[in-house]
Amino acid sequence: MPNRNLVSPATLAEHSKDPDWVILDCRFDLADSEAGYLQWQQAHIPGSVYADLERHLSSPVTESSGRHPLPDPIDLAECFSQWGIGVNTQVIVYDDSNSTIAARGWWLLKWLGHDKVAVLNGGLRAWRRYGLPTVNSTTDRKPAHFEMRLQNQMLVDADELSRSLELGHVVLDARAAPRFLGDTEPLDKRAGHIPGAHNYPFAANLDRDGQFLPASELRVYFDAAIQDETADHVICMCGSGVTACHNLLAMEIAGLPGARLYPGSWSEWSRDPERAVATGPDCTT
Numbered sequence: 585m586p587n588r589n590l591v592s593p594a595t596l597a598e599h600s601k602d603p604d605w606v607i608l609d610c611r612f613d614l615a616d617s618e619a620g621y622l623q624w625q626q627a628h629i630p631g632s633v634y635a636d637l638e639r640h641l642s643s644p645v646t647e648s649s650g651r652h653p654l655p656d657p658i659d660l661a662e663c664f665s666q667w668g669i670g671v672n673t674q675v676i677v678y679d680d681s682n683s684t685i686a687a688r689g690w691w692l693l694k695w696l697g698h699d700k701v702a703v704l705n706g707g708l709r710a711w712r713r714y715g716l717p718t719v720n721s722t723t724d725r726k727p728a729h730f731e732m733r734l735q736n737q738m739l740v741d742a743d744e745l746s747r748s749l750e751l752g753h754v755v756l757d758a759r760a761a762p763r764f765l766g767d768t769e770p771l772d773k774r775a776g777h778i779p780g781a782h783n784y785p786f787a788a789n790l791d792r793d794g795q796f797l798p799a800s801e802l803r804v805y806f807d808a809a810i811q812d813e814t815a816d817h818v819i820c821m822c823g824s825g826v827t828a829c830h831n832l833l834a835m836e837i838a839g840l841p842g843a844r845l846y847p848g849s850w851s852e853w854s855r856d857p858e859r860a861v862a863t864g865p866d867c868t869t
Contacts, residue, residue, distance in 0.1 A: 589690075589837050590796060591676055591702040593714045599674070600630050606669050606725065607632035608677045610641070610685040611708070620679075627718040629678065629704075629711060633667050633725065637685050637826070641692060650852035651771070651824035652688075654739075657696055661732040669698065670728030678704035678711070682794050684786065687829040691845065697733025703833060706795040713793075739845045740819055742853060745778070748819055754810045755781040756843075758822035758831050759850065766863030771823060774854040779862040781821070784809050786830035802838035810840075818843040824851045 587595065599605045609632040611620035617638055624634040635641060640663050642652040669675055675698065677689040686703045693701040704711065712718070740748065749755060757777055762768045764783040769775035777783070788805060789796055796802070810818050815835060822828040825847035835843050853859050 587674055587676070587702040588699060589702055589833060590705045592705055593711045593716055596629070596676055596704055596711070597714075597716050602674075604672060605631075605674045605676065606667055608635040608667070608675060608686075608689055609633065609708075610635050610637065610677055610679045610689045611681070612637040612679070612685050623680075625720060627720055629708070630717060630719045631723045632678075633723070635663075635667075635677070635689055637688065641685075641688055648852070648855060650848040650850075650855075652826055652847075652851075654695075654825070654847045655692070657732060657734055660692060661696055661730045664693070664696070664698070664730040666727050668725035668728045669693075669730050671731050673698075673700065673728065675701040676704055677701065678707045680708040682787070682790055682830075683707055683796075683833075684827045684830055687833045688826045690833055691738075691829040695735050695738050697731070697735055706793060709794055737844070739847055742846070742848060742856075742859070745819055745821075745846050748817070749778075749780040751817075752813075753817040753819065754813045755819045755821060755846075756784040756809060756828075756831055757781045757850070758784060758786040758820065758827045760785050760787070763823070763850075765865065766861075772851045772854045774861050776854075776861040776863040777850070777866070778821070778853055779860050780866075781862075782809065782866045784831060786822070786827045786834075789830060789834040796834060796837055799837050799839060802834050803840070806835055806838050806840055814842070815840040816842040816844075819846050820844070821846040821849040823849055825849045 613619035766776035820828040
């Protein structure tokens with residue numbers, strides 16, 4: 585059975601030398617773009633290859649884009665091929681930041697049509713907590729043919745998001761409450777949130793060890809957040825289209841697949857002075 589959505593450290597340890605498994609290390613520090621790669625060089629899960637948020641999992645920023653535009657799918661498919669990801673490959677992604685970047689890697693693989701992908705639950709911290717080894721050596725992987733089957737129904741642009749709000753669909757913003765409320769904005773052009781969006785900070789998906797809550801608990805929380813809407817009428821966003829993927833992953837764990845991503849998120853929306861901005865609590869609080 586393929587592992588989808590989540591995998592435990594014990595299961596990954598059993599397969600860390602399996603040639604049909606590829607492990608992606610997605611560590612990244614927004615304040616220091618080289619830190620993740622340097623950390624990978626110093627110590628990583630055996631067999632893992634490094635996937636950089638800005639060089640591999642995003643495309644360059646433009647004047648109208650958000651801070652982490654989606655990568656060109658052809659370029660990304662080439663990366664996956666070079667990393668040895670083929671049709672039957674089980675991919676595991678991890679980081680050391682509550683699975684925020686790993687969830688982006690998980691979503692991108694699904695966007696390109698590869699379903700055999702799971703996030704290491706608890707990330708590198710859980711791996712180390714179980715006493716499992718790390719190495720600083722590199723593993724040469726044989727390139728594979730990544731078969732791209734682009735799933736563009738998984739995303740929306742700003743115009744479609746606006747139309748969805750007019751139809752009463754749910755937009756969940758994964759940023760921390762102070763940024764959603766507009767009390768602070770350390771990164772983007774304007775403070776606040778998209779009018780009609782609801783705040784659902786990604787940290788609510790995790791326990792105190794940084795592991796995802798049980799599916800039954802996540803289901804209760806998301807059912808309350810989306811009320812009577814179906815998952816395919818839910819759009820997830822955040823600051824730049826990264827931590828929104830955490831909510832998308834948590835919804836799938838909870839048995840609520842089909843929600844979509846607004847990749848530009850707040851960093852794209854707030855760059856356009858003609859787009860409306862709200863501050864303070866949303867209408868449900």
